[in-house]
Amino acid sequence: MVMAEIEKHLHGALGDARRLFHGRSGLFPGWENWVVDWFPPVAVIRLYQPEETASVKALADQLSALPGVEAIVLQERYIERGANHRILKGNVPESIQVSENGLRFEVRLLDNQNSGLFLDMREGRTWVRQQAAHKQVLNLFAYTCGFSVAAMAGGADSVVNLDMSSGALSTGRTNHRLNGHSLDHVRFMSHDLFRSWGKLKKLGPYDLIIIDPPSYQKGSFVASKDYQRVISRLDSLTTDDAQVLVCHNAPQQDTAFLTQLMAEHCPRFVFEKRLNNPEDFPELDPEKGLKALVYTKRDLSRGEQSTWS
Ligand SMILES: C[S@@+](CC[C@H](N)C(=O)[O-])C[C@H]1O[C@@H](n2cnc3c(N)ncnc32)[C@H](O)[C@@H]1O
Numbered sequence: 001m002v003m004a005e006i007e008k009h010l011h012g013a014l015g016d017a018r019r020l021f022h023g024r025s026g027l028f029p030g031w032e033n034w035v036v037d038w039f040p041p042v043a044v045i046r047l048y049q050p051e052e053t054a055s056v057k058a059l060a061d062q063l064s065a066l067p068g069v070e071a072i073v074l075q076e077r078y079i080e081r082g083a084n085h086r087i088l089k090g091n092v093p094e095s096i097q098v099s100e101n102g103l104r105f106e107v108r109l110l111d112n113q114n115s116g117l118f119l120d121m122r123e124g125r126t127w128v129r130q131q132a133a134h135k136q137v138l139n140l141f142a143y144t145c146g147f148s149v150a151a152m153a154g155g156a157d158s159v160v161n162l163d164m165s166s167g168a169l170s171t172g173r174t175n176h177r178l179n180g181h182s183l184d185h186v187r188f189m190s191h192d193l194f195r196s197w198g199k200l201k202k203l204g205p206y207d208l209i210i211i212d213p214p215s216y217q218k219g220s221f222v223a224s225k226d227y228q229r230v231i232s233r234l235d236s237l238t239t240d241d242a243q244v245l246v247c248h249n250a251p252q253q254d255t256a257f258l259t260q261l262m263a264e265h266c267p268r269f270v271f272e273k274r275l276n277n278p279e280d281f282p283e284l285d286p287e288k289g290l291k292a293l294v295y296t297k298r299d300l301s302r303g304e305q306s307t308w309s
Helices: 002-013 053-064 119-131 146-153 166-178 197-203 223-231 255-265
Strands: 018-022 034-039 042-047 071-076 085-089 096-100 103-107 136-140 158-162 186-189 206-211 238-248 269-274 291-297
Touching (some): 002 053, 034 053, 053 071, 053 085, 103 166, 119 146, 119 238, 186 197, 238 255, 255 291
Parallel strands (some): 042 071, 136 158, 136 206
Antiparallel strands (some): 018 034, 096 103
């Protein structure tokens, strides 16, 4: 069952980066701690809890036999500090380039908790690319600027990326260069968001804002208290018919967590839709996976009705 799932997504990837096995979905009993990601030509086994060495070896052997798999990395995510990556097969350079729908991204498979490209956000990047033409875009919690790359590929006039990690933004610069983008209209601000409202406002207003914070980052972002601090700024940062992509990937907070915050703090923004998650991220309970919600601002002064009034 597991190998059938892996082979299906490997085949469907057509050379792009993909999740091959999403055991955390709850759809594969006994495999809840296992994930396999595909950054061609490297397969990455991610373990969320310790598993038998023999089981890891058996999976690695089966992955090795698949076409195109040249190297295998094991990441033991439950080891929070120090080296939690090991090469099980082949050579893995410090960084490699991968593709997604014709865009190029740099990923690092041997260090950091995350590789540089969040594979579950593929549909979000596609949506941003489709909306971005001629827009001023603000990308909050930008990380390695995946949304910014998508926006510039979609013809955005400008993007402001904000993230407190200068290292992640530096990879963001590389990602734009890999895609042949001029950086003249792409800004990279390495600041704590909660100390940056004034600067962001000066550079606005924005037609499209992406909010994609960490699920939980001690001292930097705790959704239960901080998400509303972001949402309550949206009105003052946006143009009259702006769009916002509001994202959250914490299993303990569902879609209603976001829709209630938007209704309370942003009554002028109307809920349009929740983006589908990619087919390689099936979920037993979809509320536990990524939530990516599209909102559009309505100009009430032109007589439009808010859905909340
Ligand atoms: C889930 S990642 C964002 C993923 C990104 N949107 C993407 O599409 O790849 C969360 C990011 O939020 C950043 N971050 C967390 N707290 C922050 C804060 N208070 N101000 C600015 N950035 C913050 C982290 O540095 C991290 O890069």
